[in-house]
Amino acid sequence: MDCTLIGAPLQIGAGQLGCEMGPSALRIAGLRTALEELGHTVKDIGNLSPRPFAEMPHPNKAVHHLGETVAWVEALSAAAYEHSRGGMPIFLGGDHAISAGTVPGLARRAAELGRPLFVLWLDAHTDFHNLETTTSGNLHGTPVAYYTGQAGFGGYFPELAHAVPTENVCMIGIRSVDPAERAAIRKTGITVHDMRVIDEHGVAVLVRSFIERVRAANGLLHVSFDVDFLEPDIAPAVGTTVPGGATFREAHLIMEMLHDSDLVTSLDIVELNPFLDERGKTAKLLVDLVSSLMGKRVMDRPTLAG
């Protein structure tokens, strides 16, 4: 497969600085070599940068760095469209606000191909605030509401040409939801698998049923991987840790199942804050997880059930 690495060193969407170093850490941890060893062709286009921007005041005084975020959203949306002609774009974040750009760009590509776009959101958080409901003002808490076409972005974020239908979004790993997000998400078709659902059913059945839905619809599948999806002990390099995350094995299993599905067409790796890492441990784990998604496995094939 042809993979394109696209650095998106956006950090002001998060409450703590440091995600700007995320693309570098993923490169230094050996992402390119890992993919090449699996037989993929890798092109690294380097890091994107936004157009010049002016700050944009918003009536919600908590909102910060809106002008800068909007400039990034535009750049990312254009890049996602451009690099999704074939092959696999891998967006190296950057905080999760990058997905307010990547997903709309991919949705535009999907619309052109006449296929629906599905999103698997692996995260502790739903990131379903809009500019009016966010209390932290950290815009990494808003991308899902934006790319699914919810109200509360008009006049600030770019007009959305191709919203992702909420029915096409599946979230796994959720364990921190603000009251306004909970109320808003309830009115949508988004599938929210919180940790309770994982504990009761296991991740395999949840991932399998979503994969089958994507397959039945002949969809394109975008995976958005927030580092805080993982248990903080194994992935400390993130500013928004929440205890009780996905284990090492759960995360690898999801990646392996996604690989076997052959449906994944694009990927975001977000929220890696190398300033908070322990000797590159989180960055290395992320490289291993991307490897599993891209075909690395222990045995040639699973030995029990396929």
Ligand SMILES: NC(=[NH2+])NCCC[C@H](N)C(=O)O
């Ligand atoms: N992408 C993330 N890590 N998002 C965390 C968001 C946390 C919280 N809901 C907020 O809006 O501030």
Ligand SMILES: [Mn+2]
């Ligand atoms: Mn997130």
Ligand SMILES: [Mn+2]
């Ligand atoms: Mn998160």
